[in-house]
Amino acid sequence: xxxxxxxxxxxxxxxxxxxxxxxxxxxxxxxxxxxxxxxxxxxxxxxxxxxxxxxxxxxxxxxxxxxxxxxxxxxxxxxxxxxxxxxxxxxxxxxxxxxxxxxxxxxxxxxxxxxxxxxxxxxxxxxxxxxxxxxxxxxxxxxxxxxxxxxxxxxxxxxxxxxxxxxxxxxxxxxxxxxxxxxxxxxxxxxxxxxxxxxxxxxxxxxxxxxxxxxxxxxxxxxxxxxxxxxxxxxxxxxxxxxxxxxxxxxxxxxxxxxxxxx
Amino acid sequence: xxxxxxxxxxxxxxxxxxxxxxxxxxxxxxxxxxxxxxxxxxxxxxxxxxxxxxxxxxxxxxxxxxxxxxxxxxxxxxxxxxxxxxxxxxxxxxxxxxxxxxxxxxxxxxxxxxxxxxxxxxxxxxxxxxxxxxxxxxxxxxxxxxxxxxxxxxxxxxxxxxxxxxxxxxxxxxxxxxxxxxxxxxxxxxxxxxxxxxxxxxxxxxxxxxxxxxxxxxxxxxxxxxxxxxxxxxxxxxxxxxxxxxxxxxxxxxxxxxxxxxxxxx
Ligand SMILES: Nc1ncnc2c1ncn2[C@@H]1O[C@H](COP(=O)(O)OP(=O)(O)OP(=O)(O)O)[C@@H](O)[C@H]1O
Ligand SMILES: [Mg+2]
Numbered sequence: 001x002x003x004x005x006x007x008x009x010x011x012x013x014x015x016x017x018x019x020x021x022x023x024x025x026x027x028x029x030x031x032x033x034x035x036x037x038x039x040x041x042x043x044x045x046x047x048x049x050x051x052x053x054x055x056x057x058x059x060x061x062x063x064x065x066x067x068x069x070x071x072x073x074x075x076x077x078x079x080x081x082x083x084x085x086x087x088x089x090x091x092x093x094x095x096x097x098x099x100x101x102x103x104x105x106x107x108x109x110x111x112x113x114x115x116x117x118x119x120x121x122x123x124x125x126x127x128x129x130x131x132x133x134x135x136x137x138x139x140x141x142x143x144x145x146x147x148x149x150x151x152x153x154x155x156x157x158x159x160x161x162x163x164x165x166x167x168x169x170x171x172x173x174x175x176x177x178x179x180x181x182x183x184x185x186x187x188x189x190x191x192x193x194x195x196x197x198x199x200x201x202x203x204x205x206x207x208x209x210x211x212x213x214x215x216x217x218x219x220x221x222x223x224x225x226x227x228x229x230x231x232x233x234x235x236x237x238x239x240x241x242x243x244x245x246x247x248x249x250x251x252x253x254x255x256x257x258x259x260x261x262x263x
Numbered sequence: 264x265x266x267x268x269x270x271x272x273x274x275x276x277x278x279x280x281x282x283x284x285x286x287x288x289x290x291x292x293x294x295x296x297x298x299x300x301x302x303x304x305x306x307x308x309x310x311x312x313x314x315x316x317x318x319x320x321x322x323x324x325x326x327x328x329x330x331x332x333x334x335x336x337x338x339x340x341x342x343x344x345x346x347x348x349x350x351x352x353x354x355x356x357x358x359x360x361x362x363x364x365x366x367x368x369x370x371x372x373x374x375x376x377x378x379x380x381x382x383x384x385x386x387x388x389x390x391x392x393x394x395x396x397x398x399x400x401x402x403x404x405x406x407x408x409x410x411x412x413x414x415x416x417x418x419x420x421x422x423x424x425x426x427x428x429x430x431x432x433x434x435x436x437x438x439x440x441x442x443x444x445x446x447x448x449x450x451x452x453x454x455x456x457x458x459x460x461x462x463x464x465x466x467x468x469x470x471x472x473x474x475x476x477x478x479x480x481x482x483x484x485x486x487x488x489x490x491x492x493x494x495x496x497x498x499x500x501x502x503x504x505x506x507x508x509x510x511x512x513x514x515x516x517x518x519x520x521x522x523x524x525x526x527x528x529x
Pocket of ligand 1: 019020021026027028046047048049050051052053054055217
């Protein structure tokens with residue numbers, strides 16, 4: 001991969017974001033630059049409050065940067081768009097809709113209705129293994145199942161870029177591992193550009209081709225680690241020497257930032 | 264009967280049966296206490312026993328007052344309550360959406376809500392005269408306050424990530440209103456409707472103290488003036504029966520329409 005020739009999907013150019021907080025201005029992002037290649041899986045780690053969610057919301061078009069631009073497919077992002085999908089930590093399923101109708105929501109918004117929408121929805125519901133629950137309401141599902149629905153919903157809308165904000169953060173370790181594996185399988189089957197935020201260094205390494213490390217407030221990119229571990233990856237990968245080596249490297253950097261926050 | 268049904272279903276049916284049994288026991292104990300009150304010398308005068316009280320049903324029908332009172336009260340309550348809702352819904356939406364509207368109106372509502380309606384009835388009579396009009400106004404005010412505040416608090420607490428999720432899935436403002444905000448507010452609207460119904464009935468007495476010519480509340484006062492405790496007690500029970508019936512119907516509606524809800528509040 002010659003650096004120059006990478007097919008850039010998302011281009012983040014000197015993005016700054018300042019919030020007007022109650023106690024004055026809060027600089028959440030202070031000049032973030034990042035290029036994400038087409039079909040690349042990028043994971044992001046960094047201390048709490050360093051601006052990870054802010055960056056994701058700006059890429060999604062849910063927030064406007066104070067300065068700088070985000071470009072997706074060569075077009076400057078000015079709002080949400082069908083080329084970008086989001087999976088939130090709090091699942092954000094519509095509780096009044098069944099699993100199937102939740103997954104169909106994005107399709108309906110695109111004007112795809114009826115049997116066509118149902119067929120697409122069913123495909124993704126099968127992908128996350130929830131055929132038995134198509135007519136259930138979210139309250140009848142476990143946390144892991146809810147997040148599967150959210151992933152199916154994002155996939156069904158067929159975005160080119162999938163933005164995920166600690167999607168597995170609220171799940172227990174076992175479910176989390178299982179969903180990581182499923183996400184990897186899906187990504188290998190149906191390539192998408194993924195931007196995945198996590199607190200968990202293991203998770204960042206098992207999923208990502210590159211791990212972006214962000215520094216404490218005001219958020220900037222501190223380092224980017226290339227994860228030169230081939231796919232398919234599985235739980236055994238977590239025991240490999242290279243994995244442990246990279247884990248140590250990232251940990252020490254994140255820990256430094258953590259100490260920074262404590263100061 | 265259901266010996267072959269699964270344990271879970273059986274348990275559910277058993278639960279339903281048990282709650283029926285408890286309801287009967289509760290009723291029996293209440294009647295027992297009532298009978299006790301009707302015997303004790305201190306309370307016997309205000310609590311005629313159940314036979315005497317229910318025996319008043321044919322009497323009040325014969326006197327031609329029961330239907331007149333019932334229909335008069337139901338018209339006032341129904342009209343005031345409907346008006347209260349029709350005003351409360353848009354005001355609640357405006358309060359949730361526009362901060363200035365909220366900042367101005369919310370303190371008013373909180374202030375007036377804590378005043379018993381009976382206290383401001385005279386003002387309304389002075390302004391609106393006697394008859395049906397002040398009754399409807401009093402009930403409209405009382406139901407508006409409770410329904411508006413309930414719906415507003417519901418709408419303002421709608422999970423913002425649901426709106427974000429809809430937006431990234433391509434929803435526009437209109438879609439967000441119809442497909443997210445409306446269904447997300449429905450539980451609060453129904454709760455408001457239930458609380459409003461209860462307030463409408465509890466305000467009835469105050470509303471009919473405005474010089475009404477008929478009505479359950481007005482009649483209770485007039486029975487009181489004539490020391491007719493048996494029909495008075497009957498009327499009080501009738502108000503209670505109406506209240507619980509309306510509440511049960513609305514609860515049923517809530518279960519049907521918002522069964523998808525994660526947790527149920529009051
Ligand atoms: N709406 C807002 N108003 C004011 N300040 C905000 C707002 N949203 C976020 N911030 C501040 O901006 C900074 C970055 O927030 P952000 O949510 O992006 O962090 P994060 O890296 O996602 O944190 P976490 O890992 O805890 O999710 C924080 O200091 C936060 O307090
Ligand atoms: Mg965050």
